Amino acid sequence: MADKVLERVRTELKDSLTDSVIKQLLDDLNDEKVLGEEEVESVLQQNPLRADRARCLIDSVKKKGPRACQILLEKLQKRDENVYDKLQLDDF
Numbered sequence: 436m437a438d439k440v441l442e443r444v445r446t447e448l449k450d451s452l453t454d455s456v457i458k459q460l461l462d463d464l465n466d467e468k469v470l471g472e473e474e475v476e477s478v479l480q481q482n483p484l485r486a487d488r489a490r491c492l493i494d495s496v497k498k499k500g501p502r503a504c505q506i507l508l509e510k511l512q513k514r515d516e517n518v519y520d521k522l523q524l525d526d527f
Contacts, residue, residue, distance in 0.1 A: 437505035438497060444522045445493055448511075451518045452489040456511075460492060463510040469503045470495060 441448075452460075461478060464470040470478075474495060482488040496507045512519040519525075 436501065437508055438501040440508065440524065441493065441497055441504045444524070445490075447522055448518070449486055449489040449493060451521065452485070452492075452515070454485050454488070456515045456518070457485070457488050457492055459514045460507065460510055463514070464492075464496065464503075464507065467506050467510075469499055469506050 458479070461470065461475045465472060465475050478488055478491045478495065482491050493507075496503045508519075508524055512524065
């Protein structure tokens with residue numbers, strides 16, 4: 436279900452994430468073993484624009500399946516509650 440939620444809010448989430456939150460989420464997802472170190476570095480180094488980094492982060496997590504998407508949404512709630520609330524993610 437979390438994967439469907441992430442798909443639904445993808446564009447708005449991409450536009451809302453700050454560089455700081457993107458980096459925090461990447462660290463969180465690495466700590467949770469959702470993304471490996473190389474994947475984290477790839478998101479940061481291969482995407483010079485903030486929106487591209489956000490898009491790459493979201494798409495990388497979506498490819499990992501529903502559990503990975505759920506972890507991302509849980510970490511988003513912790514890292515940026517305003518964005519989480521704006522996207523009305525309490526329903527997920």
